[in-house]
Amino acid sequence: MIQVEQLSKYYGARAAIRNLSFRIDSGEVVGFLGLNGAGKTTTLRILGCVLLPTSGTVRLDGQDLLSAPRQLKARIGFLPETPPLYEDMTVGEYLAFVAGLRGVDPARIPARVGETEERTGLAAIDAERISTLSHGFRQRVGVAQALVHAPEVLLLDEPANGLDPVQNVEMRALVRSLRGDHTVLVSSHILPEIAQTCDRLLVVRDGELVAQGSEAELQERLGVGTGVELEIAGPVEAVASALRNVPGVRAVAVQMVAPDRAVLRVDAPDALRPALAQAALAAGAQLFRLDVSADRLESLFLKLTGRGASA
């Protein structure tokens, strides 16, 4: 659906992005991962028709986005890094204004605004002035303006930027709920955040695409060790021994986190999680937590972004 070829953008002599090429198919939710300054925002601004590239092409269903942008802009919804909000308007007025601007039939605007507010959890604050909203709600209004004209493509630049943990979870759920109805490209510099939300990741470093694929594919390609963590109480050594006997387990490390509580780090593939849980329970453990190792995601992120050596 979106085909980006040899896209470059220079600010003076400095390249913000260099020869970026990738493809996003219809209905995919793709994560755009990179450190601050890696070129994510520049790329999204070009795809959102806000910025023109120095060279390269962007095609939407085969049509050149850069030479015929007006016809294609209505098919794209774009949330910039800072939500573009008019403080003096109410949420409802603002979304109606944006819908009109994006060419929604005037008779359909109230219905579209209502549907979008329902979907983004803004219905209760339709009459609130944007200047009075919290950061979390402002981000939601930003997503709502990108959605209000029912675009096929959604470009979200750091939608969870500055949100507290609860708002972060809500935003992830909102982005996940867009799957199927829209083709989504969402940027972030936080791997766990988009790893949970996206089908595939595009990783940029210093303006260049350095990797792409699912989280599992990237782990395999980059040789990042797999790992599962279990937090248990009970006979720690017996449980560790039981886990070592599960076929596929390469190693088990035990760390006591309290007199009666231990974290067991198991070097094993994700797919073994049910078997590990069963083995631990059978060995008499009380299981408090079973999760993918946080270290693993961190290690993958550092390798992807080129900071692995210094980590």
Added chain:
Amino acid sequence: MSPVLLIARRELRGYLRTMTGWIIAASVLLIDGLLFNAFALEGSRRSTEVLTRFFYFASGPTMVAAIFLAMRLLAEERQLGTLPLLYASPVRDRDIVLGKFLGAVAFLSGVTLATVYMPLLILVHGQISLGHLLAGYLGLLLLGSASLGLGTLGSSLARSQIIAAILGAALLVSLLVAWLLASVTEPPFSKLFAAIALHNAHFPPFQSGQVHLRDVAYYLLVTWVALFATTRVLEARRWQ
């Protein structure tokens, strides 16, 4: 509704909902009232002279108000990060500029026309011609429109509203003082400077109740050139 009208309506609402719009409107009405009372009504004059002096003194606050109204048009969008919303919409850059300009023109027109009670006060002891009244207000609106155009261009060049106002004022003053340059230069430059002087060369006929096509065309041309340049600035920003 067309994108131009949508943007114009939003801009007009912006003036009506913020203190800035009301402060500018109140200041114009106050200063116009003071100047009318202190200078236009002073001494014994014929009604038509009073009306001519009213339009002369009202032209200054109109130009200043136009610069203050225009300073926010694009600089504020850049400052608040709302310009990408317009850029990412299926709207031409010229529609963005025109919509914003028309919103400001509508507000300035409302403020200018709210001064009409002053010339009408002349009717208490004298007589005025409707033609003179209409010509004077047409002149004020055209002068205001040209000043707004220059202010909009200044606003497109800066991120800060203060800098935008300074740039707009610099452009305006450059055209205002062109008549001074005309007096110290030789032809053909003296003729050129005399012809492009924003106020001295083109406003006096309006304030005296005369409408000349060349003056109307001049103000419309200044407005068009300023808005065209603003559109080019917006287009150029997409490359930056």
